[in-house]
Amino acid sequence: EPEVTQTPSHQVTQMGQEVILRCVPISNHLYFYWYRQILGQKVEFLVSFYNNEISEKSEIFDDQFSVERPDGSNFTLKIRSTKLEDSAMYFCASSESAGDYSGNTIYFGEGSWLTVV
Amino acid sequence: EDQVTQSPEALRLQEGESSSLNCSYTVSGLRGLFWYRQDPGKGPEFLFTLYSAGEEKEKERLKATLTKKESFLHITAPKPEDSATYLCAVQAGGSGYSTLTFGKGTMLLVSP
Numbered sequence: 001e002p003e004v005t006q007t008p009s010h011q012v013t014q015m016g017q018e019v020i021l022r023c024v025p026i027s028n029h030l031y032f033y034w035y036r037q038i039l040g041q042k043v044e045f046l047v048s049f050y051n052n053e054i055s056e057k058s059e060i061f062d063d064q065f066s067v068e069r070p071d072g073s074n075f076t077l078k079i080r081s082t083k084l085e086d087s088a089m090y091f092c093a094s095s096e097s098a099g100d101y102s103g104n105t106i107y108f109g110e111g112s113w114l115t116v117v
Numbered sequence: 118e119d120q121v122t123q124s125p126e127a128l129r130l131q132e133g134e135s136s137s138l139n140c141s142y143t144v145s146g147l148r149g150l151f152w153y154r155q156d157p158g159k160g161p162e163f164l165f166t167l168y169s170a171g172e173e174k175e176k177e178r179l180k181a182t183l184t185k186k187e188s189f190l191h192i193t194a195p196k197p198e199d200s201a202t203y204l205c206a207v208q209a210g211g212s213g214y215s216t217l218t219f220g221k222g223t224m225l226l227v228s229p
Contacts, residue, residue, distance in 0.1 A: 004160075
């Protein structure tokens with residue numbers, strides 16, 4: 001069964017350092033997303049990406065965050081200068097479409113756990 | 118603002134003891150209501166999507182139903198392997214590209 005894959009599974013970084021989280025979405029999907037989950041809290045939307053540009057972003061996704069699709073298979077989230085409060089599980093996700101009904105189901109990867117010290 | 122409230126926060130069942138989880142929502146034009154299962158330290162695993170009031174979907178011991186204000190996830194004769202956190206999420210009509218608003222989840226523990 002096709003799945004979203006993420007690397008690394010766990011990363012520890014010093015405060016102020018740059019971090020890049022990588023994802024390979026499901027191959028025939030066109031819409032890509034990043035969500036995050038702080039320990040013990042809700043899963044929160046960060047950003048959606050379609051046709052090589054950001055289509056929506058939340059208030060969390062400020063100037064220190066960026067996303068990129070550097071090639072035909074990878075999708076990345078960069079955090080420029082990490083803060084302690086960026087410690088969370090970051091989930092990449094993808095969907096076939098954004099319309100109604102079955103194509104808009106969002107499938108999630110297993111997550112990248114980021115610890116900022 | 119879209120809101121999703123799940124209850125109870127935690128539920129402990131004996132194996133075989135059926136029960137229901139609730140997801141109440143307020144959203145500006147529901148496009149879809151999603152149920153996911155999340156195991157500790159893992160990503161949400163898709164279970165069901167419901168699109169309109171009255172719709173029902175089943176998968177093994179799970180059955181999801183939808184009304185205009187809430188959804189229920191019914192678990193029939195649960196087994197220990199059903200232990201997980203069950204997440205409810207809504208996709209609103211105002212969202213441009215399938216973004217989901219999640220509830221906090223219900224942590225289910227099924228004891229043998």
